[in-house]
Amino acid sequence: MATIQDVAKKAGLSRTTVSRVINEHPYVTEEKKRLVTQAMQELNYVPNSSARRLRRQQTETIAVYVPRITNPFFSHLVEVMEKEAAKKGYQLILCQTRYKKEQERNFLELLKTKQVDGLILTSIENDWSEFEPYLSFGPIVVCNEYSDSAQVPSVYLNQIEGSYLGTKHLIDQGYTKIGYCTGNHKSSRVSKDRKIGFLQALDEAGIMMKEEWFFYNAYSVQDGFAAFKKLSELDDKPQAVFTGSDEVAAGIAKAAFDAGWRVPEDLAIIGFDNQPLAALMDLTTVEQPIDTIAKQAMNLMVEAIQAKKPLSRKEVILPFQLIKRSST
Template identity: 35%
Template sequence: MATIREVALKAGVSVATVSRVLNKSDTVREQTKQKVEQAIRELNYEPSVLGRNLRNSQSKLLLILIPNISNPFYTKIIKGIEDTVIEKGYNILLCETNSNPKREAIYFNLVRNRLADGIISMDPTVDKEKLYKLASNYPIVQCSEYDESGIIPYVSINNELAAYHAVKHLIKLGNRKIALINFDEKFLYSRERYRGFVKALEEFEIPVNKDWVYHTDKLTFDSGQQAMRILLTQKEKPTAVFAVSDILAIGALKELNEQGLCVPQDLAIVGFDKISFSNMTNPTLTTVSQPMYKMGCLSAEMIIKKINGEKVNSCMLEHELVIRDST
């Protein structure tokens, strides 16, 4: 592969002149420019994108922090991010943290060392103190899970209101014995969705039955199935379940099917997120739809604006309750 020095030698100019031609500088005479371009063609020279980016103090690389790449919730968001940044000359690197502080440190150092220009964090398990500290000097945006104090700009939905609408739907169908399958409440969205669940019950003067509130330790199909299995062992059984994630809801639905119960006749169920699998279950799953692709597009636009020194504001998007056969 030819080097920039070889191009300069063949064209009879300095390396700096070749560099100015490559960077489309208008300070190079047309005759000199043509000689350099001819030498580039003859030598089949390809300039180093990395070298050019480093000279411009930009890597054109964005880090996307997610806790687990297997979670289908992130798929459409990532697609929105990728479609948006590629159009603007950027690339993305998916960074699966697995809630591991050592991995986080590696990704944060990529930004500190200018090997990446910024971070879009979708990881609810990230070390918030370290993320806030990094955000004071480098471009960071949060997507879905966000910072309540407003230190870092974010794109999300009103999780409490969305959960309230989902549970209110179950109540209006005649259900007063409603269970909740929740994830760990150290995560903001779990706390917010719990508050929405309680708000709907209180509005209709329905007490919260602590025996019907189950917290899983993992966000997996198996965890949802286990949660439903335990709820069905209660002396007094619920007639409906609100799960804070479609993954948990689909696992719960599997357990109901295995026990020969009819949904929604024996027990209605509502999920959250509208992942692609939610329309493939039997019966199809009623769920809260988040505008995941749009969330990805907006978070990508925000991070590029921050990289360019522009001010960005946080954004709350609308949700939608998608009513299907499980209610």
């Protein structure tokens, strides 16, 4: 491997001048520039990134936390972020937390040991106080999730509004017995807010909710199957069900279909996210503008890194959209 020293020697110049050419600094004559470029080519030279990182004290790399990359919502988010980052000369390190607190904490070392310039969190398992101390090592941007105590920028959607929108739609269609089927409702702020919006819509319409119509811990298609089973065994069954994701909605729809139910006549179903799956299964769903969230979050991050000063709290709240299909 040729080093900058070799290039310098070959070109009959100093390391400094070579470095200047590489980094496009001013004050190098065309003549020398040519000499250096030629030497670099002949030696097949490329600057060593570890050395550059050390000297520059920056890595041009950003860590992105997701629970699991196979979740279409997150893979979509990551796809757009990677594209955006590459455009600006940054790379992405993928961190799958697997919904585990410990796993999430482990990855924090990346920032501390200066392996990345910053962190984007798309889901949060730990309390914010776990992240707080790491802010001194580099910027953190929250995306999709949010936390009241986090003193960093957050790009997110008002989930209260989103679930309100979906629930209101069900109510407008005339359903009065509405089930609720989502993931965890305790830890994540997203889940909490979704529930608030749901209840708010019911409340405004003066509709009652039964405890047995709540189904929790539903994330996947499989979970949707299970939820339908429970639902179908109730004496007093809901006429419609609000879900936290298109996968769950699809699972319920499939199970209902297999059981000979008609959708939406016997059971109306509304999904969340507007994934390709939703179109495929003709599911009404609440769309989140994933592209925009991802881009905004990445832009904030790159800005923060380049400005080299800590980010302050800032909220970017984007709107939802209802996609009406035949499942409601």
